[in-house]
């Protein structure tokens with residue numbers, strides 16, 4: 001991974017810890033940039049001296065006050081773990097060891113990109129408060145990111161299962177800050193976008209928290225109990241995992257509604273492209289309704305990180321053919337991936353790359369999952385195959401919009 005500026009890094013604020021003179025007292029509250037910026041050269045007159053000292057004291061006092069308030073608000077500081085209810089001695093020791101004076105310096109300098117009034121991207125205080133978790137709660141929920149709770153790992157994130165204090169079960173995605181957008185403002189804009197997405201077929205975001213101490217940002221989502229669609233594909237005739245026909249149809253409709261919602265623009269929600277629709281991203285809840293995960297994630301991630309995951313989508317056949325020439329995602333590339341997912345659900349197979357047949361050559365009996373034992377509605381199946389085919393048109397402009405897809409599925413929106 002190339003060395004790049006860090007999203008929460010001091011560089012983005014024009015303040016470098018190493019610029020602090022050796023003599024600076026790192027434990028004092030008065031090592032913030034404004035203190036350093038106070039005039040260094042002043043004329044020898046006593047009056048100027050007194051004024052400078054007085055101003056200095058006031059500025060430092062102000063910083064001490066701000067710092068104290070931040071501490072009180074417990075904004076994701078690893079150093080505050082000590083009074084945690086669920087803390088055990090071992091992890092605390094680890095934090096102590098890693099807590100260098102420079103880190104406490106960074107905290108006192110208000111590092112948190114989510115701190116009140118800092119964002120300048122219209123994060124309303126209400127939104128950011130209701131969505132903000134503190135690190136202590138995240139650590140507590142995951143039992144300090146115990147391996148036992150690890151649900152999955154990708155090259156930029158790890159996901160843990162956790163239980164919040166109110167007893168609700170969550171999935172906590174931790175993203176290494178080296179994978180995040182380097183521009184703090186852009187990162188915050190992405191975070192804000194995530195808070196605007198609310199739909200029954202999207203996995204719900206409960207909140208987030210960023211920790212400089214750990215170098216990670218955490219996204220807290222509702223936990224979805226019945227795994228991902230992937231787990232229902234390529235199954236042997238195992239009654240438990242074989243989806244019956246009505247369930248398959250309702251899953252397809254739910255996914256369509258979720259994608260349509262993402263693409264639609266509303267007064268308080270811009271239109272967004274998912275970019276990474278796959279069976280793995282479609283989670284199944286306890287009522288066997290689909291919930292799309294990963295929506296808007298690319299808005300938080302550095303471009304090269306997003307790019308590095310594309311090869312896998314291409315290999316699985318999810319990537320629209322024009323991506324290789326245009327290099328851009330559009331609503332129509334999501335529609336293509338949706339077409340692939342419909343075929344996966346109908347065939348019960350993950351790999352549908354060999355299914356590039358002309359519309360006439362598709363025989364329902366040969367195409368549909370043999371685990372259904374012919375137990376499906378033929379007209380419905382024929383209609384879904386037709387929709388999948390047109391969604392997978394080579395030419396983007398021949399693919400329908402999600403709105404048109406919903407109409408064909410007879411879903412009113």
Ligand SMILES: *[C@@H]1O[C@H](CO)[C@@H](O)[C@H](O)[C@H]1NC(C)=O
Nearest residue numbers: 001176177178179214215216
């Ligand atoms: C984040 O990534 C960097 C560089 O890839 C790595 O050195 C560091 O250990 C990672 N941090 C975490 C918390 O995974």
Ligand SMILES: *[C@@H]1O[C@H](CO)[C@@H](O)[C@H](O)[C@H]1NC(C)=O
Nearest residue numbers: 225226227240241285286287
């Ligand atoms: C789905 O979830 C329910 C309740 O959460 C559980 O009883 C059931 O075994 C799950 N089914 C599968 C196939 O995972």
Ligand SMILES: *[C@@H]1O[C@H](CO)[C@@H](O)[C@H](O)[C@H]1NC(C)=O
Nearest residue numbers: 154276278280281297306309
């Ligand atoms: C896209 O989805 C794949 C498969 O679910 C995943 O491995 C990858 O990390 C995702 N990429 C992004 C940028 O979310």
Ligand SMILES: *[C@@H]1O[C@H](CO)[C@@H](O)[C@H](O)[C@H]1NC(C)=O
Nearest residue numbers: 315316317350351352353354
């Ligand atoms: C999918 O199947 C085709 C033909 O059956 C095969 O050539 C291809 O390697 C498979 N792709 C994956 C990702 O397994």
Ligand SMILES: *[C@@H]1O[C@H](CO)[C@@H](O)[C@H](O)[C@H]1NC(C)=O
Nearest residue numbers: 244245246372373374375376
């Ligand atoms: C077909 O599926 C329906 C609904 O799941 C079920 O009621 C019916 O018994 C099934 N019929 C056969 C022949 O498996």
